[in-house]
Amino acid sequence: MNPSNGHEAVIGGFYTESPYPWRAHTLQQPLDPELYPALLSQAVGDFGHRRVGPDGAVWVAGCGVNQALITAQRHPAARVVGTDVSEGSLALCNEGRKELSLDNLELRKEGLTAARYHEEFDYIVCTGVLHHNPDPSALLQRLAAALRPTGVLEVMVYNTYHRRNPVAFQQATRLLAGDTGSVAGTGRALAEALDIRNSLASDLAETRLQPDAAFADTWLNPYELTFTVDEFRALAERCGLLLEAPRIGPDDHSGEAALWDVVLHDAALQERYEACDDHTRWRITQLLLAEESPYNWFYLRRADAPLPAPSDASRNAAFLAARAEPVAAAQRTWALHGAEGYRVLVESSPLPTMPVAPEFRALWEHLTPERTVGQTCTRLGLPTDAQTVRRMRAQLTTPEFPYVLSVPA
Numbered sequence: 001m002n003p004s005n006g007h008e009a010v011i012g013g014f015y016t017e018s019p020y021p022w023r024a025h026t027l028q029q030p031l032d033p034e035l036y037p038a039l040l041s042q043a044v045g046d047f048g049h050r051r052v053g054p055d056g057a058v059w060v061a062g063c064g065v066n067q068a069l070i071t072a073q074r075h076p077a078a079r080v081v082g083t084d085v086s087e088g089s090l091a092l093c094n095e096g097r098k099e100l101s102l103d104n105l106e107l108r109k110e111g112l113t114a115a116r117y118h119e120e121f122d123y124i125v126c127t128g129v130l131h132h133n134p135d136p137s138a139l140l141q142r143l144a145a146a147l148r149p150t151g152v153l154e155v156m157v158y159n160t161y162h163r164r165n166p167v168a169f170q171q172a173t174r175l176l177a178g179d180t181g182s183v184a185g186t187g188r189a190l191a192e193a194l195d196i197r198n199s200l201a202s203d204l205a206e207t208r209l210q211p212d213a214a215f216a217d218t219w220l221n222p223y224e225l226t227f228t229v230d231e232f233r234a235l236a237e238r239c240g241l242l243l244e245a246p247r248i249g250p251d252d253h254s255g256e257a258a259l260w261d262v263v264l265h266d267a268a269l270q271e272r273y274e275a276c277d278d279h280t281r282w283r284i285t286q287l288l289l290a291e292e293s294p295y296n297w298f299y300l301r302r303a304d305a306p307l308p309a310p311s312d313a314s315r316n317a318a319f320l321a322a323r324a325e326p327v328a329a330a331q332r333t334w335a336l337h338g339a340e341g342y343r344v345l346v347e348s349s350p351l352p353t354m355p356v357a358p359e360f361r362a363l364w365e366h367l368t369p370e371r372t373v374g375q376t377c378t379r380l381g382l383p384t385d386a387q388t389v390r391r392m393r394a395q396l397t398t399p400e401f402p403y404v405l406s407v408p409a
Ligand SMILES: C[S@@+](CC[C@H](N)C(=O)[O-])C[C@H]1O[C@@H](n2cnc3c(N)ncnc32)[C@H](O)[C@@H]1O
Pocket: 008, 011, 012, 015, 020, 021, 061, 062, 063, 064, 065, 066, 067, 083, 084, 085, 086, 089, 110, 111, 112, 113, 126, 127, 128, 129, 130, 132, 133, 139, 217
């Protein structure tokens, strides 16, 4: 067994003891197989919906318990493969697969070090995985090799500014555990025994209210690496990849934080900030927002992709030039029913569920395939500066905010 595989056995054991996340109480299954592939394409600025088609191939790498189920529901016409090293997580996921009748999902116990896919997938998701491994670059290379030339790779790695306390606690625990062989036991005891008042103690107290699996994932993880956005970009480039566009994070209900934007109350400075290339702007944003900065959660593409260079400016321009209309779709809601597992709770209800952001309600109501989005903005007197259009795209056209679909010519 080589050292990486030995490492994967440790990680697999850890996540078998504490599968993460826990089973989702409800799952929303969109009834239109084209909706989420189209929203995903829009998130990377493709308003012609060509980057990710509905019937492609999708890989959820390090899928945990729920992510492969959610992905297979959102891409029902695609072949979806979910892999993980945690038998416990895969067993729970497989129960869900059967209960939800997801015939398009195949699950495999497979470590990323062993994966040998070649240009096979149109869309790959790998979130919360690479940073638990000693050599993320070797694993990201496997993902890059598996991606088709124009495919979309979605990756999240821990943001250094978010992880100071968990990393400190994990290190202190390992030092205290010494050669007792019980890192988890020591960590739990330490969390109870601490009587200090600082941000570490208050973060610990907050997670103690969550299920055990969340506590273990944050505070007891055997391995954890963290990245600034600059280090993430360097990692991606070493693997022949580019950070393409930010993806909205899980706790970001407004869509604001994930925009990697700061507002500067000085017109000249704001102009200079906007004139920076995307990556420099993301760096400045992360440095200034620090612990409030967004997740390092990005869509990546192959550096050699036969596509025009990506930029926020070109994504904004593509949206303003697109013809679009409000989404009027439906979804089926599944809920966990004790030992019976997932059962249909509501056969069909409208999607999206929440009202559109008030700032963009008028635009949303007036969108029509008769005019471009830019023309509708002009009619309504809406500003189309870079930050506003980034917010519009994030809060109207992405998988997290499924309010608007372009109508490809
Ligand atoms: C924090 S969980 C995230 C699960 C899922 N990606 C999500 O976002 O819901 C991390 C998962 O990655 C898996 N994992 C970590 N390293 C891996 C590797 N080298 N190969 C395959 N799976 C791995 C773990 O077993 C665990 O299930």
